[in-house]
Amino acid sequence: MNVLVVKANNRPDGISTRMYDTFLEQIEENQDLNITTYDLFEEDMPYFGQDLFSAIGKQQEGVELNDTEARLLQAKQKAKDLVAQADTIVLAFPLWNFTVPAKMQTFIDYLAEAGFSFRYTPEGQHQPLLTDKRVIMLNARGGNYSAPEMQPVEMAVNYVRNIFGMHFGMDIKKEVVIEGHNADPNAAETIINEGLEEVKKTAQTLAYQNA
Template sequence: MTKILYLKSSILGEHSASNGLSQKFVDQYLATHSGSELIERDLGANPIPHLTGEALGGFGADEADRSPAQVEAANLSDQLIDELKSSDVIVLGLPMYNFGVPSALKAWIDYVAVAGKTFRYTEMGAQGLVQGKKVYIFATRGGKYVGTPADTQTGFMNTFLNFIGITDIEYVYAEGLALGEDPKTEAVQSAEEQLEVLAAA
């Protein structure tokens, strides 16, 4: 049985292009892969608290030495890591906000990037502990950035995912969504055609 972790990171809910495309992919993937299990986290609607110094200090502390706030943060981190590590497929809806990833997604990353759990340092350097996963990222942008220095998202996500051990990453881009109705329609249609092929694989 395939287990899917579906992360939405847009703050726009049902009006979000990234939510719309990633949801279509998930629906079609579930239809063509019977018996799959889905875990869904809407980080935009239900954001994870941003990481604090106190929370970070509790990650590596003994439970008996943690403050109540540290216990809560560590338990949340463990839950998010368990969802990640137990999944076979990760689907991410990724809008571009001010040339970066949404802060809600960054908060999720900060809670799952924990030394000794999703990565470790060795004499040979960092080693990712989350392996054997397939990631599908549906990246939506108002302008056109792929292949330019302004596309900071792709490099950032690749760096993070590779760091924790994930290298099988598929991107579907829908760009130019703010450049007029025709470019928007063309970009969405192209992305939908791509996701249909990916969902059926």
């Protein structure tokens, strides 16, 4: 099984960073898995915008690209290639200001391409194209966003679930969320340790996901 493990946090002490590290520790010796890591904060990932549309137009016309345009197309293609080759994508990301980090948004923007991750049928219906892939989500958030009054402003897990599950058509196999450790400092150690144990269990069963 080809496994792509995506890191979307550059804080060394971040809880989702610890989830990423813990997951990798559990699978790195597994001979049944071909593992690729992808650190979004270490990658050259120019933001999605007019430069990309200009690059695509120039490419179609055979016009030379400027440096930013060339970097954009290269980064976008790399993201697409890594996802195309993966059977399972593991996403380790935090909730920052109610949503995902900008680097993760850029990664998603690279993948959300008609003809690659989705298409529209002749009847105008949306059709996801990455239905052969599985996703494991590892998320950390300091507040208690499972509480009913907080769920409407949780736009990280909900967003990623909708993009990868509904829009791209991937099978969401597992969601591990560590939450509330900042809201309740006295219980933080217990909350984090219990969450990391769940990460370990999820990683240990990864080789059986195709069964």
